[in-house]
Amino acid sequence: MKKNIIVRHIVIISGLFVLLLFIWRCPLEYLFGIPCPCCGMTRAFKSMARLDFAASFSYHPLFLPTGFAIWYIFHKDVLPERFRLKKKTARILGGVLLFLLLALYIYRVGFQPDGVIKIDLDDGLIFKIMRAIQGG
Numbered sequence: 524m525k526k527n528i529i530v531r532h533i534v535i536i537s538g539l540f541v542l543l544l545f546i547w548r549c550p551l552e553y554l555f556g557i558p559c560p561c562c563g564m565t566r567a568f569k570s571m572a573r574l575d576f577a578a579s580f581s582y583h584p585l586f587l588p589t590g591f592a593i594w595y596i597f598h599k600d601v602l603p604e605r606f607r608l609k610k611k612t613a614r615i616l617g618g619v620l621l622f623l624l625l626a627l628y629i630y631r632v633g634f635q636p637d638g639v640i641k642i643d644l645d646d647g648l649i650f651k652i653m654r655a656i657q658g659g
């Protein structure tokens with residue numbers, strides 16, 4: 524059981540490391556030029572690693588609850604019973620977080636208060652390929 528957990532952590536952490544090193548950009552933004560509701564999260568966590576919480580918050584105000592939710596999803600099975608959320612509580616909190624992520628996304632796309640979330644269709648790979656095919 525313990526060995527299994529260690530292996531799981533090594534796989535996930537090295538997977539994230541490879542993603543960060545080689546992909547760097549959000550796949551949705553890379554392909555279509557449209558940022559996703561979690562865009563800015565990586566920069567938020569990198570800023571947090573430098574203890575720059577103001578920058579973290581400006582990159583993605585929901586980086587902490589989202590990070591905790593992801594951590595919880597992967598660790599709930601190995602947490603002691605008293606630290607586990609009841610199923611109903613977890614569903615409600617997850618729903619609230621999804622709603623907040625979506626509301627924040629609509630606000631950031633609509634008003635672009637911080638410049639982190641920008642729709643730039645011309646920058647998407649799909650449109651670059653289409654332009655190349657058209658020869659323009």
Ligand SMILES: [Zn+2]
Nearest residue numbers: 549559561562
């Ligand atoms: Zn994204």
